[in-house]
Amino acid sequence: MLIWSHQSISTNQFPFLKTIRIVTKPGICPIVHSSCLLSRERNQCRNDAKCPGDKKCCQGACVKQCLSPEKVKPGVCPGVSQLCSDVNFKNKCENDEECPHQMKCCVDVCGKACVFPVQGIVLDNLSE
Numbered sequence: 001m002l003i004w005s006h007q008s009i010s011t012n013q014f015p016f017l018k019t020i021r022i023v024t025k026p027g028i029c030p031i032v033h034s035s036c037l038l039s040r041e042r043n044q045c046r047n048d049a050k051c052p053g054d055k056k057c058c059q060g061a062c063v064k065q066c067l068s069p070e071k072v073k074p075g076v077c078p079g080v081s082q083l084c085s086d087v088n089f090k091n092k093c094e095n096d097e098e099c100p101h102q103m104k105c106c107v108d109v110c111g112k113a114c115v116f117p118v119q120g121i122v123l124d125n126l127s128e
């Protein structure tokens with residue numbers, strides 16, 4: 001007969017166990033514009049806690065590395081209600097830091113552009 005029991009385990013009783021704490025720092029990782037061409041580098045980090053100061057653990061061209069986060073401006077990107085008729089459109093911005101004053105870099109009719117946000121909560125994935 002096999003009997004299972006559940007007990008709370010303390011790291012004092014079992015010093016080989018470690019408490020794992022995952023830290024997520026504010027901001028979003030920058031967009032990497034280069035491509036990876038066969039690298040023997042190793043990841044510099046596994047999560048934000050391994051990075052100094054306000055740096056975040058971000059995917060670089062080849063490996064994860066500690067990078068300064070992009071600043072996300074307050075507000076929410078407005079919705080897009082039209083379709084783009086220009087097949088050769090280009091983004092006019094890549095992130096909020098490239099936009100003047102309170103403007104955010106948002107998906108517009110033809111790519112990304114600096115626009116005035118709708119006031120509200122900050123949603124990181126809308127400015128990517």
